[in-house]
Amino acid sequence: MPWSLAINLPSVTKSRAVLIGTSEYSHMHSLPAVKNNIEALQALIQDSTLWGLPPENCAVISNPHTSSDMLDPVREAVAAAEDTLLVYFSGHGLLDTAGNEFYLTLPGSDKKRMYTSVRFEFLRNELLDSRARHKILILDCCHSGQALRFMGDEDEAELMADSAATSGIYVMAAANKLAKVNDEYSAFSGELIGLIRDGIPDEARLLTIDTIFKTARTALRDKRMPIPQKRERDFGADLAIFRNKAYAEPTKEHYGPIENEKSLPLFASRRELHNAGIHRPLQAGICGTAERGGAESIVVSGGYRDDRDYGNVIIYTGHGGRDSNTGRQVRDQSPRDSGNAALIKNIMTEIPVRVIRGSGGNPEFSPDFGYTYDGLFKVTDYWTQRGIDGPSVLQYRLEKLSDGTHRAGDSTDRQPEPGRLRRVSTGVYEDLVLSDELKRLYDYSCQICDIILEAPGGLRFASTVHIKGLGLPHEGPDSKDNMLCLCANHRDLFRYGSIIIDETLQAINQIDGELLGPLTVRHTINKSYLHYHREHYSVNPHTI
Incomplete structure (x- = not known):
């Protein structure tokens, strides 16, 4: 699809963005990354290959000195936006001593004088007045997770949702406690910027706000950075907001090893x-x-x-x-x-x-x-x-799969006795003699359907399956009271949990609930193993 087509993206004439950043402070340490955040996001939002919001519809507020400096542009955007309203704040965030009020900061904000900052409630109230179909609030500051609490009271959330019949609301916050600064950008904004700029492989042509957030959250979690949070109402998550520069037609699956895998570095x-x-x-x-x-x-x-x-x-x-x-x-x-x-x-x-x-x-x-x-x-x-x-x-x-290497904690894989043991997994073997004895006890017939399978020449064959699996994490025993003799069909259905055996030894098809009938029993079966199997394969384990 040509970049010039804006199918399903927010209208660039009926949408507004307000980017607010406080990077310079008199009573707290400065945040030079905030300036970089704002400049990068402004360029991406206005990039016609990504969204293309006109400059006059994208207000940038750097180091606002008063509450009016910060919120008047928001009010103007609220009045003008009919499609999508995006508001972003980056800077220090403060909580009052009781932890009940969340504040956005100005250059002159002082932790000891909370009245020198802007109560988040003021920004929230402006957003409540918006008639835009979609509203996005991004907070990249310390304690911004508190905003989710203030946005999340049911009455307030319903009030916001009711402000427009088709309203979609999406709030994302960088951290509950301490937002991190990572190199050029703050950690959270840096992830958002990189994903918007470079795109997200294996995603759709248009990136939704939720896809961008979830991918950023995954990256931050894997880096052991503070994990961002979100709240959304009325399908705000489904809003497509940017074109995906990494989009490509689905590629053919690639299974198996990677070339030169032994020399692959740390990623x-x-x-x-x-x-x-x-x-x-x-x-x-x-x-x-x-x-x-x-x-x-x-x-x-x-x-x-x-x-x-x-x-x-x-x-x-x-x-x-x-x-x-x-x-x-x-x-x-x-x-x-x-x-x-x-x-x-x-x-x-x-x-x-x-x-x-x-x-x-x-x-x-x-x-x-x-x-x-x-x-x-x-x-x-x-x-x-x-x-x-x-x-x-x-x-x-x-x-x-064996590659000739061993890790600490691996089980020692003993050599099986020739003709007697079969390897099940690393260090775990089953006794073929026990399996054969059980098959002969049932004359190679299936305990569920009683069918006997024969090869040309009258040779009969069947399978045995362990009820409670051998090896980690089940640690079931290789003993006849933990085994069933089944045909190949019912062996796999039992193994994959499609069939379970109840307390009365009735076989049940979990897919359609059909009662298959009583199990044919000629040997002692430990019912605790059947209970274990039901617990681990029941479609409703809470009823076991």
Whole structure:
């Protein structure tokens, strides 16, 4: 699409932007990065290849000395904006001694005399008067997370939403406590500037305000910087605000190893990972979909509290269900989520995924800074369990494919007894004799459907499956009371959680709720293992 076409972007004639920056102070340390923030954002907003807001519709307020200097331009923009109103403030932010009032600062602001600053409530009230279809407020200052509290009272939020029938509201704040300055720009604004200027690979032609925010938040979290927060009402997140300079037609999936992977260096950012072809998304931790073949790569960086990294074995938590501001799990994860379904597809296809470790992960195996590419891992299992925060999470067991290297904490892989043991995973083996004894006990018939499969010549065959998985994290025993004899079809359905066995030994298809009938039983089955399987594969684990 030619850059000149402004399809679905805010009207440049009916939209307004107000950029406010206080960089010079008499009673606090100066913030030279603020001046850079304002200048860069002004240039990007007015760039016709990105948005193209005319200069007369983009007010820049540098070092306002009075409340009127700061807020009069906002009032003028409020009166004029019909489509989109964007207000940005960067500088020091202050809280009063009681922590109840949030203030924006002026050059003469003094922490000991709060009346020398501007109460955030004044700016909020101006925004409440706006009839613009979309309103964006960006705060890059200390304590700006407090603005979400002031914007978030239900009555006030409803008042703001009711100010226009189709209003979309989006507030983003740099930090709850202390905003960081990083080189040329402040940390939060610097991420926003870079994403708007360079674009976001693997995203749509037009970038929504929420995509920009989430990608910036991911980058800051991975750098161990203060994590920004947001609040939105009435689908403000869906507003397309800039053209995506990194847009490209979808590329063919790339599975497997990377050329010269043993010489790959430490990567400073996700964009470097993208450029190297290792992990394409700048935000998502899982790259790929089930429809297009499964996951290509994942990032393990401590984003989910339920992750466990043992070196050559990783227990990886699926995607979704987290509160965007706190990072806590607030909703159950679903196997239908695109990234989660992709990893399940990898189990079926046995296509390995590339694993990237970030600095936020287990320090024993993760870099101190940035990211490392740690090779190919096979997704061997998945299950559902209650997470640390309460809601259920999907978890995947990933096992590194051998490359001749060993990590601290790896299990010692003993050599199997010839003809007796079969390797299940690193250091874990199953006894083939036990498996064969169980098959012969059932005359190679499936315990669920009673079907006997035969090869030409009358040779019968069946499969055995462990109810509670062997190895980390399940640690189930290799014993007959933890095994079932099944046909290949029901073996995989049981393994992937499509089928569970209830307390009365009835087989149930979880996909459609169909009762498949009683399990044929000729050996002792430990019901605690069946309960464990139900817990980890139930579509509603809270009812188990």
